[in-house]
Amino acid sequence: MTSFMKINNLRANVGDTEILKGFSLEMGAGEVHAIMGPNGSGKSTLSYVLSGREGYEVTGGDVEFDGKNLIEMTPEERAHAGMFLAFQYPLEIPGVTNMTFLKTALNAVRRGRGEEELDAASFLRFVREKAKDLGVQDDMLRRQLNVGFSGGEKKRNEILQMAVLEPKFAILDETDSGLDIDALKTVSEGVNKLRSPDRSVLVITHYQRLLDYIKPDFVHVMANGKIVESGGPELALELEKKGYASYLEAEVANA
Amino acid sequence: MSEAKASIDHETVSQVGDLAGQNYKYGFVSDIDSDKAAIGLNEDTIRFISAKKEEPQWLLDWRLDAYERWLTMTDPTWAHVDYPQIDYQALSYYSAPKSMADGPKSLDEVDPELLRTYEKLGIPLIEQEMLAGVRKVAVDAVFDSVSVGTTFRDELAKSGVIFCSFSEAVREHPELVRKYLGSVVPKSDNYFAALNSAVFSDGSFVYIPPGVNCPMELSTYFRINEANTGQFERTLVIADRGARVSYLEGCTAPMRDENQLHAAVVELVALEDADIKYSTVQNWYPGDADGKGGIYNFVTKRGDCREARARISWTQVETGSAVTWKYPSCILRGDDSVGEFYSIAISNNLQQVDSGTKMLHLGKNTSSRIISKGIAAGRSSNVYRGQVNVHAKAEGARNFTQCDSLLIGDKCAAHTVPYIETKNPTSTLEHEATTSKISDEQMFYCRQRGLEAEEAVALIVNGFCREVLQNLPMEFAVEAQKLVGISLEGSVG
Numbered sequence: 111m112t113s114f115m116k117i118n119n120l121r122a123n124v125g126d127t128e129i130l131k132g133f134s135l136e137m138g139a140g141e142v143h144a145i146m147g148p149n150g151s152g153k154s155t156l157s158y159v160l161s162g163r164e165g166y167e168v169t170g171g172d173v174e175f176d177g178k179n180l181i182e183m184t185p186e187e188r189a190h191a192g193m194f195l196a197f198q199y200p201l202e203i204p205g206v207t208n209m210t211f212l213k214t215a216l217n218a219v220r221r222g223r224g225e226e227e228l229d230a231a232s233f234l235r236f237v238r239e240k241a242k243d244l245g246v247q248d249d250m251l252r253r254q255l256n257v258g259f260s261g262g263e264k265k266r267n268e269i270l271q272m273a274v275l276e277p278k279f280a281i282l283d284e285t286d287s288g289l290d291i292d293a294l295k296t297v298s299e300g301v302n303k304l305r306s307p308d309r310s311v312l313v314i315t316h317y318q319r320l321l322d323y324i325k326p327d328f329v330h331v332m333a334n335g336k337i338v339e340s341g342g343p344e345l346a347l348e349l350e351k352k353g354y355a356s357y358l359e360a361e362v363a364n365a
Numbered sequence: 366m367s368e369a370k371a372s373i374d375h376e377t378v379s380q381v382g383d384l385a386g387q388n389y390k391y392g393f394v395s396d397i398d399s400d401k402a403a404i405g406l407n408e409d410t411i412r413f414i415s416a417k418k419e420e421p422q423w424l425l426d427w428r429l430d431a432y433e434r435w436l437t438m439t440d441p442t443w444a445h446v447d448y449p450q451i452d453y454q455a456l457s458y459y460s461a462p463k464s465m466a467d468g469p470k471s472l473d474e475v476d477p478e479l480l481r482t483y484e485k486l487g488i489p490l491i492e493q494e495m496l497a498g499v500r501k502v503a504v505d506a507v508f509d510s511v512s513v514g515t516t517f518r519d520e521l522a523k524s525g526v527i528f529c530s531f532s533e534a535v536r537e538h539p540e541l542v543r544k545y546l547g548s549v550v551p552k553s554d555n556y557f558a559a560l561n562s563a564v565f566s567d568g569s570f571v572y573i574p575p576g577v578n579c580p581m582e583l584s585t586y587f588r589i590n591e592a593n594t595g596q597f598e599r600t601l602v603i604a605d606r607g608a609r610v611s612y613l614e615g616c617t618a619p620m621r622d623e624n625q626l627h628a629a630v631v632e633l634v635a636l637e638d639a640d641i642k643y644s645t646v647q648n649w650y651p652g653d654a655d656g657k658g659g660i661y662n663f664v665t666k667r668g669d670c671r672e673a674r675a676r677i678s679w680t681q682v683e684t685g686s687a688v689t690w691k692y693p694s695c696i697l698r699g700d701d702s703v704g705e706f707y708s709i710a711i712s713n714n715l716q717q718v719d720s721g722t723k724m725l726h727l728g729k730n731t732s733s734r735i736i737s738k739g740i741a742a743g744r745s746s747n748v749y750r751g752q753v754n755v756h757a758k759a760e761g762a763r764n765f766t767q768c769d770s771l772l773i774g775d776k777c778a779a780h781t782v783p784y785i786e787t788k789n790p791t792s793t794l795e796h797e798a799t800t801s802k803i804s805d806e807q808m809f810y811c812r813q814r815g816l817e818a819e820e821a822v823a824l825i826v827n828g829f830c831r832e833v834l835q836n837l838p839m840e841f842a843v844e845a846q847k848l849v850g851i852s853l854e855g856s857v858g
Contacts (some may be wrong), residue, residue, distance in 0.1 A: 163809050189815035201810040205828030211814075214824055218815035254828070271814065 121170035131335035140307040147332035148354040190222025192278030196268040262293030269300035286320040298323030318350040402459035431552035433563030444719040534570035549632035568598035573608035604639035633668035635675035649685035656715030659687025666693035670702030677704040685854035692724035697731035712745030721751040726762035742856035743778035755787035823850030
């Protein structure tokens with residue numbers, strides 16, 4: 111299988127501090143990879159660097175994304191090319207309804223892809239269908255974007271956005287954080303419905319628990335800015351027992 | 366949310382996306398032969414204007430009296446705006462397209478170049494049926510100093526509504542003009558109102574008879590075309606007992622390097638149980654990115670809820686002008702009368718806005734509501750200045766004020782200056798104010814979802830203004846939303 115995404119020896123700074131220290135990963139189309147690691151290992155930085163957030167400076171390495179040089183692209187160009195980041199802390203935009211936001215985003219992405227924008231009626235049909243698939247009530251579409259949403263609602267809303275934007279590659283950044291077990295199940299079911307042979311997913315999490323629901327093809331352990339071990343789903347279970355201590359110790363010894 | 370609303374939002378962002386560096390699309394100059402007054406201001410200028418308009422003696426005397434008073438007054442200096450001293454002797458006070466000299470008898474006789482100008486502005490001066498479900502809109506177009514045409518007059522006349530140019534009202538309905546002119550904004554009310562009273566040229570006149578619900582939206586479009594010409598329009602709207610009307614004004618001007626003065630007066634009179642909704646989409650030329658040129662918009666707008674249960678609602682979307690000095694106000698004289706002020710004031714580049722409202726509670730159980738949304742970008746200054754005043758006899762008066770400011774970038778300023786004064790202990794006054802910034806996180810969130818930076822700003826600002834935008838007549842909400850996006854072009858780097 112040819113890789114859909116090839117991250118090669120990626121280095122990145124936040125301010126003067128190097129956070130990613132030679133991170134490499136290859137993902138094929140349709141694969142689900144999980145990245146696990148302790149606090150401060152650089153997991154969230156990885157998601158921001160891949161999605162192009164300002165303030166995260168790439169100092170070395172490269173990323174090939176669906177045949178393109180990712181690092182040179184603006185955040186919106188990456189979105190148009192099919193990248194989606196489900197935020198750990200989704201932002202509120204007061205006064206803008208969820209529906210308006212979804213429509214603006216979808217049409218921006220469609221424009222970016224050189225596709226026709228959807229008119230109001232077609233969009234409404236499209237989004238209602240997506241919402242129904244994920245069990246999202248109409249009421250949530252009419253509310254202001256993430257304003258007054260519970261933690262679970264915010265995360266479900268991220269998944270709804272993902273369903274509407276139909277990305278080729280999605281990063282779930284600690285999507286399980288702050289969720290109770292019921293919310294976790296609902297959100298995971300949503301993600302599983304969106305799994306497809308032409309959509310790769312990178313799941314970033316501290317805990318094995320999420321991976322009970324979203325079964326990854328590969329699991330990687332990240333420590334100190336790079337991948338220190340890779341394996342199958344069984345690696346996650348192992349980690350749950352052992353913790354991250356051994357990896358951190360190994361890093362210290364190597365330093 | 367309705368599909369129509371969704372489509373508006375969509376248009377907003379696509380409109381912003383379409384712009385390629387050209388912020389102000391109304392900046393063209395029309396090549397129209399004009400009949401202008403000699404430069405300068407003295408009694409002869411006023412006599413000239415009055416003669417041009419074939420006014421009765423009482424109106425000339427009224428103007429001359431205003432002029433006398435103006436001579437004794439000085440520019441107000443309390444507003445937080447800074448502009449060079451205006452040389453009132455260097456301006457022309459009257460400019461009319463030559464083709465208007467004999468006055469067109471109907472819209473068919475209007476100079477085609479003028480019609481093309483309004484067409485370019487997107488304003489139909491040809492009467493046309495609107496789409497199903499949308500109310501008809503009657504338009505009065507004021508070009509420099511004169512009204513060039515009013516649509517749907519015959520249809521309005523059937524229900525007794527008078528909608529015409531101010532000059533025409535003076536000729537056709539002198540008793541109404543004489544009764545109400547200056548009854549809300551006295552001629553010596555303030556420096557700019559006195560100047561306007563002396564030299565006002567044209568504007569719109571509306572009278573809604575008792576019990577009549579005006580069958581369509583009324584609107585006036587003001588256009589300043591001539592260089593070095595001040596525009597001093599005068600608008601008078603009277604809603605008789607139990608009458609209702611919704612009125613909208615729009616304003617644009619060419620891009621010119623020099624500043625142009627616009628000093629208008631708007632008077633609203635609402636009698637018992639009458640309801641006036643007055644909306645403004647002000648898009649005068651704001652000057653260029655370095656603050657060169659643009660309109661000085663020094664306007665006095667006041668509504669009088671003269672009798673019981675009258676209601677006046679101001680909605681304004683202020684995006685243009687180099688300097689804005691404007692406080693649409695309500696005198697709540699009648700018991701149980703209601704005043705409302707909904708405002709969006711956007712300043713970008715070097716624009717200066719000092720705007721707000723006054724709510725004067727005189728009658729019992731009067732209530733007022735103020736919702737102000739100020740958005741400052743670039744190096745602009747944006748002030749909300751409001752006064753809520755409850756008189757001793759205004760038992761049970763209520764006011765709710767909410768002032769929200771949104772800052773874009775770190776070189777602009779927003780100020781909130783509320784004056785609240787009550788002389789009646791039974792009054793209830795509430796004031797809320799917030800200041801926020803568009804955060805980098807919000808911007809990144811939008812861009813990660815595919816929005817360009819300016820599209821993201823337009824979306825966030827439209828959300829911030831939602832409460833006010835929703836208050837505009839549907840027909841104009843689209844335009845206003847687009848304007849919000851356009852006026853913030855270049856505000857993110």
